[in-house]
Every structure is written in structure tokens, then in C-alpha cells.
Amino acid sequence: QVQLVESGGGLVQAGGSLRLSCAASGRAFSSYAMGWFRQAPGEEREFVAAISFSGKSTYYADSVRGRFTISRDDAKNSVYLQMNSLKPEDTAVYYCAADHAPYPGATQNEYEYWGQGTQVTVSS
Numbered sequence: 001q002v003q004l005v006e007s008g009g010g011l012v013q014a015g016g017s018l019r020l021s022c023a024a025s026g027r028a029f030s031s032y033a034m035g036w037f038r039q040a041p042g043e044e045r046e047f048v049a050a051i052s053f054s055g056k057s058t059y060y061a062d063s064v065r066g067r068f069t070i071s072r073d074d075a076k077n078s079v080y081l082q083m084n085s086l087k088p089e090d091t092a093v094y095y096c097a098a099d100h101a102p103y104p105g106a107t108q109n110e111y112e113y114w115g116q117g118t119q120v121t122v123s124s
Contacts, residue, residue: 001113002024002025002027002029002032002098002113003024003025003113004022004024004098005115005116006021006096006117007022007023008118009093009118010119010120010121011121011122012086012120012122013123014086014122014123015085015086016086016122017084019080019083020036020080020081020096020118021078022034022036022078022115023076023077023078024078024079025077030074031053032098032099032100032101033050033051033102033104034079034096034098034099034104035047035050035051035097035098035099035105035111036070036079036081037094037097038090038095039093039095040089040092040093045108047061048060048061048064048081048094049061049064049069049070049081050104050106051072051104052102052103053101055071055072057103059104061106063089064083064090067083067084067085067086068081068083068084069081069082069084070082079096089122090122091120091121091122093120094117095114095115096114097112099111099112100112
């Protein structure tokens with residue numbers, strides 16, 4: 001069992017930056033691949049970024065590649081999403097998810113555990 005709690009969301013102007021954090025509790029965090037998804041109002045939840053259990057492989061949606069960076073710190077049982085050059089279309093609730101596999105997927109049903117989400121709002 002893994003519990004995930006996101007933090008770091010907020011209101012930022014276009015072009016600004018935010019760093020999201022996801023703190024995990026439970027056992028064997030280092031054996032989980034981790035992902036970030038987001039859901040805008042009226043839209044389906046979509047994949048944003050993911051990182052392998054080792055941290056050596058990262059994956060990004062085309063819409064965020066080059067602007068967002070995912071990382072993890074197993075000593076702190078945490079995963080992060082650094083978001084730069086934010087755009088109004090990045091506005092969404094951002095969710096952290098855990099996949100008990102070495103390498104993460106890009107679809108929701110591959111992830112076993114989810115956080116409650118944190119709101120990110122980018123003003124124009």
C-alpha cells in the first residue's frame with residue numbers, strides 16, 4: 001500500500017515556474033515507477049511525465065517536453081515536477097501516481113495508487 005500526497009500547486013503568471021512535490025508513504029517506494037497526470041476542467045485526465053524506478057529513464061508528453069522536468073529522491077520518498085515557462089493551457093489539477101513496475105506507462109490504468117491532486121492555475 002502506498003499513500004501519495006501532492007503539494008506545491010498554486011496561481012502563477014504565464015511564463016512563471018512552479019515545483020510540485022509528491023510525498024509517498026508506505027513500503028518500497030524505490031520499487032515503484034512514478035508518474036504525473038493532469039486534468040483540466042471538462043477534459044479527461046492526461047499523462048504529463050513519468051520516471052522509472054531507478055530514476056534513470058524519464059518520459060514526457062509532447063506538450064510539456066523541454067519545459068517540465070520530473071525527478072525523484074528515494075531517500076525522501078518523493079517525486080517532483082519542475083514546471084517552467086508555464087502556459088495558461090497548463091492549468092489543471094495535477095496528480096501523482098505510482099506504478100509497481102520498473103518502467104512507467106502513459107495510461108492511467110497502469111498506475112495502482114493516486115494522490116488527491118493539487119491545483120495549478122496559470123494566468124495570462
